[in-house]
Each structure stands twice: as structure tokens, then as C-alpha cells.
Amino acid sequence: MQIIVRAYEQSCAGVLVDEVTVEADVSKTGQQSTFSVALNTPDEDGDGYVAILGNGKGGTDCNDNKNQRGALMSPGNLEVCDTIDNNCNQQIDEGLDKKWYLDEDGDGVPRGPDFISRCSKPEGNYMEYPDGQQFDCRDTGADAAKMFPGNSEVCDGIDNDCNAVVDDGFPTLGETCNAECGGVRVCAADGLSVVCSQEPGRYYHPDRDGDGQGASGSLPTLKCGTEPADPGTVSNDDDCDDADPATCEGLAEVCDAIDNNCDGVVDNATPACGGTLKNVASHYVNLGGDDWKTVSVAANGSVWVAGHDGKLALRRPGAQKFESFSHYNSAPQAPTDGSPVLNNNNCGDHDWNVSWVNANGVVFLGGQTGWIGIHTGAANFTCVPGQMPTSQDAITGMIGFETGGVTTIYVGDTSGRLTRWRPSAPFAEQFTVVNNSDFAYYGLHALSPDFVLAVGNSVTGSVQKFVSYDIDSQNPVTPPTEHVANPNNISGNVRSVWMGSATSACAVGDNAAVWRWDGGTGWSKVVGPTGVTGRFSGVVMRNDTQTQLIGQCYIVGGDGTSRAKVHRLTPYGWAKPLDIQSATANVALNDLAITPTGEIWIAGEDGRVFHYPEP
Known part of the structure; x- marks a missing residue:
């Protein structure tokens, strides 16, 4: 019989690797002789797979050489990336x-x-x-x-x-933003949003008076980025009057004829203030044709007004009406408004230009052609006017002092004479000519009897003049110290001057001209208030209980657009003027005076006297 011996790879289900057929005699009984067969199943690399032998022989191991990574190559292997065919599928590193x-x-x-x-x-x-x-x-x-x-x-x-x-x-980059500073849209630093390359512009307004509030309606200055604000500017325009430190939003309203708190209302508590700035209704000062040229106030509250044609009136302390000591060629009608009747002890028919009142309310008068007079206001006082022996020219300046029981008055005239008048001295010793200059005086002022400022104009050429006098009481004859105006030779006269301190004064004159003095020998012209023309005729530099107004120059005018208002020059510029609450204010305003408590008195033409506060 035939016996077939077969060898399979891995298992009987595997690939047939080899087979051998042998003939065996099984006809005999008993033990037979043994035989052997040889099968070809090479596995040199020992990986359990037989090498491929060809001609259909052998196993499936595509590389059985143990020296050439054969153990890494066999059908059962997992393919890995090593540039060889690990699983023997004839592909290298497939799927990797x-x-x-x-x-x-x-x-x-x-x-x-x-x-x-x-x-x-x-x-x-x-x-x-x-x-x-x-x-x-x-x-x-x-x-x-x-x-x-x-x-x-x-x-x-x-x-x-x-x-x-x-x-x-993100929003479109490069678009304009905060255009006032040239900004465009750019990426934020963290990249999470779009921002403007420039912060919004900052606007600053001038704050001349330094109260932290800028001028309302002023043209702002633009600042961008890290540009600092200009000195003297703030980021608001809340101040209704930036030249006046007595006004700003939030400031307490006080009685001064000014809108202190910028609410658009002057003296909100008008009844408590006692009145407004308006015409005084009093029979003997309101008579038509009475031109009041000068007003003076006394420490005791007395108020004197005087004018041409012998006009003279007194408002006593606490009174509401003026009492007349005027000269009349024909007696006017008797008052029906409660004014006292006319006093007959007048100072004659003289044109009074200037006045000064002492602490007791006694008035000293100066007028045309050198006339002077004194009145106490007493009904039994006899006023005996007279001409100064030193001058028969128009007296246009007067200032007085009471020192050690002695009254000293300085008088200036249009011929340039400065005269010292001591009314209590014997007549022969009353008048001493301090100096006889070559220009016309129109204003005098002083804070003490040893230093006097005088202003006016040259006798020829109409050039403004400023001088000062250092006067020795024992030897009063003194040449003046010439001052210099900058710019010089302004057309017209200097009409009035007022010292506020030893180092400050204001002077005013024709063509709305204003000058400041700083204590030396120089005067600087100030550009006048916008739109104002005509003559400025009177000035007072405030130094009273209204501390925020100290150093302000209060000015009245005689013609043109200078009328009907009290113009105010502060250390910071022109503040809003005080409006006179009267339809009768459009007349020449000749003089003004301010009391230590801040009351304002103004003398004008055609029977006009104005007062603050007037009920």
C-alpha cells in the first residue's frame, strides 16, 4: 500500500509545505520493519514559518535568512515601519x-x-x-x-x-476715529478688539482769573495724546465772566451788582441787598438841567453831589432823599416826594467840578476859575466860597487827608498848578503852590499826603501826561517826577486817576483810553473794552469789604458807548460791566465813588445820580 506523509505550515490548516509517498508491505503479519521519510521544511530564522522553496514547494516565509532580519518577516507578523515586508504580503510598510x-x-x-x-x-x-x-x-x-x-x-x-x-x-481697520486728533481704527494691544489709535481730543479753555473754571463761550485749545494743557487753561467753560474772580458756578451770591454764581441773575437776593444799581429818585437831584459833575462819600455815610450853576446836595446817613444846598436863580417847585425843603445856605452860583469829603461829612469843593468852597451840611452853616489866590483856572483835581487833626487838601488845575490847601490855617498860610508845571491837570489821587499821582495832558499837542510828587510836609514845594506812558502820545487827555495801593493805580481818559501803573514811573495802556468808544471820565480802584473785587478799576464814561454802564477792569482783563437799571442812564456819567462797604454812587448829567443798592 502507499503511505503519503505531508508537512503543513503552522497547522494542518496551514500551507502544505512538502509531502512524500512511500510503499509499504502490509501483507505480512507481525511486526514490520520501520522506515523513515525526509520532508523539506526549512525554518532557518526560527520564526515558525517555512521558507518558500519554489515550484510550489515550501511555506510562506518570504525571508527565512536569520542573518538578514528574516525573523522579522513572516506571514503572521504585524506590519511595522522598518522598510521591510514584515507580513510577507509582498508590500513594504503598507498601511503605515x-x-x-x-x-x-x-x-x-x-x-x-x-x-x-x-x-x-x-x-x-x-x-x-x-x-x-x-x-x-x-x-x-x-x-x-x-x-x-x-x-x-x-x-x-x-x-x-x-x-x-x-x-x-473685527470692525474695519483704518477707518477714521477721533478725527480731531487724526485717529484711525487699529487693533487693541491684546488683539481682542478694535480701538482708536488716538484718545478723544481734550479741549481746554482759558482761565484767566484762576478760579478753576474756563471762560464761557471761549475758543478752546485742542490737545491730543500726551500733550499737556497750556498754563492757565482748564477743561471746562463754566465761568460766565472769566476776567472776574468774583464770578463762577457754585460761588455764593453776594450783594455787589454782579452775577456771582453764574445763574444769569444779578443779586438773586435783591430785597436782602436793598436794591439794584439804578437812578436815585429824589426831587432836588432829578431836576432837568442839573448837571452833576462830582460825587464824594464820607466814612460816616454822608454822600455829596455837586455840579455846575452852584448845584450841591447831601444825602445824610440813613436818609432816602437828598437835601439840597443848591443855588437857584428861581426857586424850583417844592418837593412832593418826601425830600427835605430847599436850604438857602448855598455856596453861590459857581460851577463845581471836584469835591472831597472828610470823615465827618464836611465837603470841600473846587470849581471853575479857581473857586473853592466848604459846606458842613448844617442848616445854620454859612458857605463863603472864594477864589484861591494861587489859581484862577479850572480846578479839576482834588484829594484830601486828615492827619493829626490837620486837614491837607491837594488841588490841581488846568494850568498845571498843584496847590496844597490847609483850610484850618490862617488864610495867608492856607495855600502853598507845590509845583507849577507845563501841563493841565485833570485828575489827582493819593493814599497819603506825601505822595501824589497827577494826570492830564500837555498844554500843547494834546499828549497824555503822568507825574508823581514826593512831598515833604515841611517843605512842600516839589518838582514832579515825570512818568512814561507805553505806548506814548495817545490822542486825547487823561481825565481821572485812582491809586489802589502803593504799587497800583488806574487812569482813564479820552477815546476810552485806560492805563495801569505798577508803582514805578511807567504807565501801560490797556486795550479798551470791546465796542466801547468815547470819553472815560471817572475811575475808582476798589479796596473795600468786597475782597474779591479789590484791585478792580470801576470806570464811567461821558459820551458815546461808554455811557449807561460801569466798566470794570480787573487784573485779568475786562469783566462784564455793571448795567445801570434805568432808562435814564444814557447820559454823560462824570464821576463815581465807592464806600468802604461797597456802595456805589455815580454823578451824571441832566439830573442823574445813580446808586447801588437803591431800593
């Missing part, structure tokens, strides 16, 4: 990713599509990357690491998420 892509910027997404094919990672920033995924849109350069698919888009001027759109999802 051998693509290595360069990620030069290290952002986790490589450039493509080029790659290196190998099992192990090449040297450098190479990485494996799944098929079908988007490659990096930029893998080199300064911003490359911020640009890769899947990245969150931020506002930074680059395409972070590689969708070919820069800064998508």
Missing part, C-alpha cells in the same frame, strides 16, 4: 504613514504638500500630519507661529486662522 512634514515655525501645523518619506523622524522640526488636513499658510517669518489652521483669529493685522482673510470678525 511614513510622511514627515516640516513645521519650521513650531506651531503644530506643517507646511505642505512636500514631505520626506521615512519611518523615523528626520532631523529638524518635522512632524507627522494626518492626510486631508489643511497645511500651514505661513511657516516662516516673524508672524509665522501666529498663523495656522485652527488658530483663533485675533486682531493683529495677520491671517491667524489661515482662511485667507485678515482680522475677519
Whole structure:
């Protein structure tokens, strides 16, 4: 019989590796002789798989050589990436990713599509990357690491998420913003939003009076970025009068004829203030044709007004009506308004230009052609006017002092004489000519009897003149110290002057001219208030209980647009004028006086006397 011996790979279900057929005699009984067969099943690499022998012989091991990594190659092996056919399927590294892509910027997404094919990672920033995924849109350069698919888009001027759109999802960059400072829309520093390249412009307004509030309606100054504000400016325009430190929003309203708190109302508590700035209704001062040229106030509250044609009236302390000591060629009608009856002890028919009142209310008068007079206001007092022996010219300046029981009055006239008058001395010793200059005096003022400011104009050429006198009481004859005006030779006369302190004074004159003095020998002209023309005729520099008004020059005018108001020059410029609350104010205003408590008195033409506060 035939016996077939077969060898299978791995198991009987495996590949037939070899077979041998032998003839055996089984006809005999008993033990037979043994025989052997030889099968060819080489497995040199010992991996359990038989080498392929060819001609249909052998197993399935595609590499049985133990010295050539044969043990790594057999049909049962798992294919790994090692550049050999581990599972003997005639494919090398099938199903394995051998693509290595360069990620030069290290952002986790490589450039493509080029790659290196190998099992192990090449040297450098190479990485494996799944098929079908988007490659990096930029893998080199300064911003490359911020640009890769899947990245969150931020506002930074680059395409972070590689969708070919820069800064998508954010407002358009480059659009104008805060145009006053040249701003455009740019990315915020954190990239999460869009901001303007410039902060909004900051606007600053002049704050001349330094009260922290800028001038209302003023032209602002623009500042951008880190530009500092200009000195003397603030970021608001709340001040209704930036030349006046007595006005600003939030300031307490006081009685001064000014809108202190900028609410548009002057003296909100008018009844408590006692009245407004308006015409005094009093029979003997309101008579038509009575031109009041001068007003003086006394420490005891007495108020004297005087004018041409012998007009003289007194308002006593606490009284509401003036009492007349005027000269009349024909007696006027008797008063019906409660005014006292006319006193007959007048000072004659003289044109009074100037006056000064002592602490007791005694008035001293100066007029045309050198006439002077004194009146106490007593009903039994006899006024005996007379001409100064030193002058028969118009007296246009007067200032007096009471020192050690002695009254000293300085009188100036239009011929340039400065005379010292001591009314209590014997008549022969009353008048001493301090100086006889070559110009016309129109105003005098002083704070003490040893220093006098005098103003006027040259006798020829109509050039303004300013001088001062340092006077020795024992030897009063003194030449003047010439002062210099800047600019010089302003057309017209200087009409009035007032010293506020030893180092400050104001002077006013024709053509709305105003000058300031700083204590030396120079006078600086100030540009007049806008739209005001005509003659300024009187000035007072405040130094009273209204402390915020100290140093302000209060000015009245005689013609043109200078009328109907009290103009105010402060250390910071022209403040809002005081409006006279009367339709009768459009007359020449000749003089004004201010009491230590801030009451204002103004003398004008055609029977006009104005007062603050007047009920």
C-alpha cells in the first residue's frame, strides 16, 4: 500500500509545505520493519514559518535568512515601519504613514504638500500630519507661529486662522476715529478688539482769573495724546465772566451788582441787598438841567453831589432823599416826594467840578476859575466860597487827608498848578503852590499826603501826561517826577486817576483810553473794552469789604458807548460791566465813588445820580 506523509505550515490548516509517498508491505503479519521519510521544511530564522522553496514547494516565509532580519518577516507578523515586508504580503510598510512634514515655525501645523518619506523622524522640526488636513499658510517669518489652521483669529493685522482673510470678525481697520486728533481704527494691544489709535481730543479753555473754571463761550485749545494743557487753561467753560474772580458756578451770591454764581441773575437776593444799581429818585437831584459833575462819600455815610450853576446836595446817613444846598436863580417847585425843603445856605452860583469829603461829612469843593468852597451840611452853616489866590483856572483835581487833626487838601488845575490847601490855617498860610508845571491837570489821587499821582495832558499837542510828587510836609514845594506812558502820545487827555495801593493805580481818559501803573514811573495802556468808544471820565480802584473785587478799576464814561454802564477792569482783563437799571442812564456819567462797604454812587448829567443798592 502507499503511505503519503505531508508537512503543513503552522497547522494542518496551514500551507502544505512538502509531502512524500512511500510503499509499504502490509501483507505480512507481525511486526514490520520501520522506515523513515525526509520532508523539506526549512525554518532557518526560527520564526515558525517555512521558507518558500519554489515550484510550489515550501511555506510562506518570504525571508527565512536569520542573518538578514528574516525573523522579522513572516506571514503572521504585524506590519511595522522598518522598510521591510514584515507580513510577507509582498508590500513594504503598507498601511503605515511614513510622511514627515516640516513645521519650521513650531506651531503644530506643517507646511505642505512636500514631505520626506521615512519611518523615523528626520532631523529638524518635522512632524507627522494626518492626510486631508489643511497645511500651514505661513511657516516662516516673524508672524509665522501666529498663523495656522485652527488658530483663533485675533486682531493683529495677520491671517491667524489661515482662511485667507485678515482680522475677519473685527470692525474695519483704518477707518477714521477721533478725527480731531487724526485717529484711525487699529487693533487693541491684546488683539481682542478694535480701538482708536488716538484718545478723544481734550479741549481746554482759558482761565484767566484762576478760579478753576474756563471762560464761557471761549475758543478752546485742542490737545491730543500726551500733550499737556497750556498754563492757565482748564477743561471746562463754566465761568460766565472769566476776567472776574468774583464770578463762577457754585460761588455764593453776594450783594455787589454782579452775577456771582453764574445763574444769569444779578443779586438773586435783591430785597436782602436793598436794591439794584439804578437812578436815585429824589426831587432836588432829578431836576432837568442839573448837571452833576462830582460825587464824594464820607466814612460816616454822608454822600455829596455837586455840579455846575452852584448845584450841591447831601444825602445824610440813613436818609432816602437828598437835601439840597443848591443855588437857584428861581426857586424850583417844592418837593412832593418826601425830600427835605430847599436850604438857602448855598455856596453861590459857581460851577463845581471836584469835591472831597472828610470823615465827618464836611465837603470841600473846587470849581471853575479857581473857586473853592466848604459846606458842613448844617442848616445854620454859612458857605463863603472864594477864589484861591494861587489859581484862577479850572480846578479839576482834588484829594484830601486828615492827619493829626490837620486837614491837607491837594488841588490841581488846568494850568498845571498843584496847590496844597490847609483850610484850618490862617488864610495867608492856607495855600502853598507845590509845583507849577507845563501841563493841565485833570485828575489827582493819593493814599497819603506825601505822595501824589497827577494826570492830564500837555498844554500843547494834546499828549497824555503822568507825574508823581514826593512831598515833604515841611517843605512842600516839589518838582514832579515825570512818568512814561507805553505806548506814548495817545490822542486825547487823561481825565481821572485812582491809586489802589502803593504799587497800583488806574487812569482813564479820552477815546476810552485806560492805563495801569505798577508803582514805578511807567504807565501801560490797556486795550479798551470791546465796542466801547468815547470819553472815560471817572475811575475808582476798589479796596473795600468786597475782597474779591479789590484791585478792580470801576470806570464811567461821558459820551458815546461808554455811557449807561460801569466798566470794570480787573487784573485779568475786562469783566462784564455793571448795567445801570434805568432808562435814564444814557447820559454823560462824570464821576463815581465807592464806600468802604461797597456802595456805589455815580454823578451824571441832566439830573442823574445813580446808586447801588437803591431800593
